[in-house]
Amino acid sequence: MRSALIHPRWRLIPPVEAPGAWQMAADEWLLERHSRRLHPPVLRFYTWWPVAVSLGYHQRRVPATWEELIWGGEVVELVRRPTGGRAVLHQGDLTYAVVTSGLGGHRLQSYQAICQFLIKGWRRLGVELDYGIAKRSEGENPSCFATATEADLVLPGGAKLIGSAQVLRRGAILQHGSMRLWPDRELLRQIFGIEEELPTLPPSLPQEPEALMSLVTEALIAAAEECFNAQFMVEPFSEAEVAEIDAFAACRLRR
Numbered sequence: 001m002r003s004a005l006i007h008p009r010w011r012l013i014p015p016v017e018a019p020g021a022w023q024m025a026a027d028e029w030l031l032e033r034h035s036r037r038l039h040p041p042v043l044r045f046y047t048w049w050p051v052a053v054s055l056g057y058h059q060r061r062v063p064a065t066w067e068e069l070i071w072g073g074e075v076v077e078l079v080r081r082p083t084g085g086r087a088v089l090h091q092g093d094l095t096y097a098v099v100t101s102g103l104g105g106h107r108l109q110s111y112q113a114i115c116q117f118l119i120k121g122w123r124r125l126g127v128e129l130d131y132g133i134a135k136r137s138e139g140e141n142p143s144c145f146a147t148a149t150e151a152d153l154v155l156p157g158g159a160k161l162i163g164s165a166q167v168l169r170r171g172a173i174l175q176h177g178s179m180r181l182w183p184d185r186e187l188l189r190q191i192f193g194i195e196e197e198l199p200t201l202p203p204s205l206p207q208e209p210e211a212l213m214s215l216v217t218e219a220l221i222a223a224a225e226e227c228f229n230a231q232f233m234v235e236p237f238s239e240a241e242v243a244e245i246d247a248f249a250a251c252r253l254r255r
Contacts, residue, residue, distance in 0.1 A: 010100075010224075012232035013044035015217065020052035020079035020090060025249035026237070027174055028082045030099045035172035041100040043224050043232065045217050048090035052077040053191065056085040056165065062142060071187055080252075083165035083176065086144040089191055092183040094213050096220065097176035100228075111151040111166060114175050118153060118162055121223035125215065126202050129153040129161060143192040145180070159199040179216065182209055 016023070023046055033039035051071045055062065057080060069076035071091065096118070103110040112131070119129050132148025141147075144163045148154045153162040164177030180199050188196055206212045225232060237245070 008229065008231055010041045010043060010228065010230040010232050011039070012221065012234045013042060014234065014236050015045045015047065015213070016237065017047045017049050019050065020048045020054060020077050021253065022245065022249050023048060023095070024054070024079055024081055025252050026245045027097050027099070027176055028252070029245050029248045030097075031082070031167070031169055031172055031174040034099050034101060035170040039099075040233075041228075041230070042098070043221070044097050045213075045220070046095050046097070047093075047213070048095070050074040050077055051089075051091040051187075052079050054079045054081045054088045054090060056083065056087070056144075057081055057167070058084060059086055059142065062087065066191065069191065071184075076191075081165060081176075083167045083174065085163070085165040086146075087142045087192075088144045088163060088178045089183070089188060090178060091187060092209075093178045093180050094216060095176060095178050097174065099172065099174050101172040103173060107166065107168070108150055110173060111164065111175065114173075115151075115153060115162075115164065117220060117224040117227040118177075120227060121216070121220035122153075122161075124219040124223065125205060127161075128156055130156075132160065141192060141194060143188075143194070143196065144178075145196055146192070146194065155199055157200075159197045161199040181212055181216070 030039060030042050034041065051074065053066060053076060055078065066078060098114050103113055122129050131150050132152040132154050145160050148160040151164050152160055154160050162177050162179050164175055166173060166175045183198055185198060206215060224230065
């Protein structure tokens with residue numbers, strides 16, 4: 001991974017729970033800063049609250065019923081990602097984001113270069129993953145997890161565990177993705193109208209969500225250090241950065 005040679009020091013941002021619009025603004029803000037050489041490469045993990053459905057950047061046709069979704073007494077937010085792909089339900093999942101640069105070759109090669117840390121990290125937890133085989137096409141179910149492309153990671157039985165998406169800007173890459181850990185089957189059926197195949201994790205892994213997220217995050221950070229040959233600097237968002245991202249989020253909503 002060439003970026004590790006150019007940028008041996010990475011920033012590791014501790015997990016943040018926030019609304020989806022803010023999380024997408026934060027990812028795009030980090031991409032913009034890195035693309036202008038104002039920020040090092042980044043690895044971060046986060047969760048969404050309230051529950052949200054994120055739409056791919058070019059995904060314009062969505063069911064009207066999505067505007068009225070309620071879960072847990074809260075409105076399910078609709079948020080547009082800066083990346084492509086189809087809709088993802090962010091409930092019972094953990095999202096990762098990588099911002100880096102210096103990757104050469106075809107886009108699929110950059111996907112797989114970044115995904116290596118996911119494969120190795122989950123292997124540390126006793127979970128083997130491989131790439132999907134489906135091709136992207138139009139007119140299919142709007143759910144990202146309805147198919148698994150060569151940029152996605154699936155379990156041995158074929159169930160999709162991780163769906164990823166990417167955007168390239170001035171040589172810098174943002175790749176982020178959703179890891180389904182404890183999804184609500186009924187909510188998925190309500191949104192997408194089909195019975196999706198859900199991943200089954202080994203019973204040896206923690207059943208409590210916070211413990212599971214902590215274990216997965218720890219394993220993935222260790223794998224990323226190895227795969228990216230990187231030294232991580234743990235640095236939360238500062239108050240000034242949060243203010244900048246708030247302003248960036250407001251601008252995104254006006255686009």
